[in-house]
Amino acid sequence: MNPSRHHGGRQCGTSYDVAREAGVSQSTVSRVFRPGTSVAPATRARVMAAAARVGYRPNAIAASLITRRSNLVAVVISNLTNLHYPEVLAELTRRLSAEGLRVLLFTLSTESEIDAVLDQIWRYRVDGAIVAARLSAKQQAAFVHEGVPLVLYNRPGHDGIASSVCCEAASGEQLLIDGLLCAGRRRFGLIAGPADSAVGEARIAAARARLEAAGLLPVAEERGDFSHASGLAATRAIIAAHRLDAIVAANDVMALGALDVLRHEAGLAVPADVAVVGFDGVAPAAWPAYRLTTVRQPVEAMTDAAVRLLLTRIAEPGRPAEQLLFAGALVPGATAPLG
């Protein structure tokens, strides 16, 4: 009833323009561009031709308004600089678009930005969210309150409110630590992640637990922030004060930093003098210069699960949250002999 007035300049046509051009009603045009609707072949052809002439593109925004499905999924990632997350993001994006969902990306420079991000998430009426960032219990509860299905990635879900996909730390660290012990290592240095990282703490706790099970205590402990620079700093601090024969880092990037300090600053041989292990399985860890012994997160399986979990919760909002745990795979490298 109201053909577009082209008031902005070269606007693209609306379904009314197409309808007029094709001599059908606007709702017929709408049907032609919607899957699973039945339109007479002849009508469909006329409409398609008219649409091409007018340069018509269905307006997803307008459709979202009425269907209450934006086909948008918010993906929140705290540190894209982590080298592991670009891979996760690429996989998530690939799988989501295969499901017809678009990615609204949010990255955090500082954790304090999270509330502003959540506000935007509510405003855009996303169909769901996959979050790889710290979320307080209150923030997780907000998703329930707003009716937005939430899947946490490598973060524990606060008592069943949110679904989550995690790479379990215990079995991986057990493989690493037990192997090192078996190979005769006794003096361990630990490089933890930031205190507010649940996965980081879980990994270090698991490592410590295995040591204690063997009647050992770590010789030294330092904290980093998952960055290479912090791996360098932590290792310098540790070897300045202690003599040890194994370093266990909470992630690969810090482990690579440790390797760099040991070999290029301290003149120590790896693994002859000191063994080093990490966690994640990032690409550079496998490069010949490092060949780090580590545990690789099953990114394919985890991202697949994250998307699948999200889809089912979008389809059935009432469904209870699920916590999925994946085991990492040992990647035997050259930086640690494992008994």
Added chain:
Amino acid sequence: MNPSRHHGGRQCGTSYDVAREAGVSQSTVSRVFRPGTSVAPATRARVMAAAARVGYRPNAIAASLITRRSNLVAVVISNLTNLHYPEVLAELTRRLSAEGLRVLLFTLSTESEIDAVLDQIWRYRVDGAIVAARLSAKQQAAFVHEGVPLVLYNRPGHDGIASSVCCEAASGEQLLIDGLLCAGRRRFGLIAGPADSAVGEARIAAARARLEAAGLLPVAEERGDFSHASGLAATRAIIAAHRLDAIVAANDVMALGALDVLRHEAGLAVPADVAVVGFDGVAPAAWPAYRLTTVRQPVEAMTDAAVRLLLTRIAEPGRPAEQLLFAGALVPGATAPLG
């Protein structure tokens, strides 16, 4: 006039619900939640209180429909696995959100997906797009036709249709090649990127040009796909057939692959036997295990420019496209003595 019927479950309230609750008109509610509008302090307070009670969130989708501004920017990146692009993406996202714009992310597994991506871009009525992927002249023209401002990232704009920001290859390669020549290197091996990568070709062409200016031809040339594995393969192929004293790679990641083969497979000393240089300035290139001599792209300046270019074209759609060129900065490493 039409309070929400809560038909889905826990829907969040609409501006009508708030209006009724606060005893004002719906448009007053709208004003309260829009910057730059004047509302009596008392009214504003009443509305805010009512909004909190109702759990009201402005609906960005509905606002977009009428303002014809979605505040969405499409960001298209072809290979997030490139190690340089996560950094670019993080910076772009940070700057865009600082400008009140949201990122709709598209990644390409294969270049053939691009048309499907463009279709989605049109449907979501994005305010603009920043693209780091190959776009044909026709595809670039489509942006003009659809009225979507386009900024190409590290891709040349097809005769003034699209704006672009690029890291210029010539001056960087000149620093590298002239330095190597000055240090007495004469037998060069080149590792190019994929043939359809404009930046890759520009870098290798620039390197070749400097060699020719010195009366030299490359001893060997191989093509990779910017990945570490392809750097390994190219280097193996080159050194199997030729004796050389310098390798010039089209990007850092392949250069790191070259280093790995030279040192860990061929038993050659770098830079004593063979010098290696790259391009980009990715993080691992600076790590002690590599200390690659390279040219760093000014990511901050480039992403800043990309966003600024996009903003001005959004503000003034008639404005002609601009091509911005940035010079890279030499990062003297330990893999190549530069005369």
Added chain:
DNA sequence: CTGTTAGCGCTTTCAA
């Protein structure tokens, strides 16, 4: 400063 009135472009009953 506030309310009234029209839509933005589409989907969705409901009839025909």
Added chain:
DNA sequence: TTGAAAGCGCTAACAG
């Protein structure tokens, strides 16, 4: 199979 009519939740003149 198609069309008419009624909104989705909001912004944007225009009065008052």
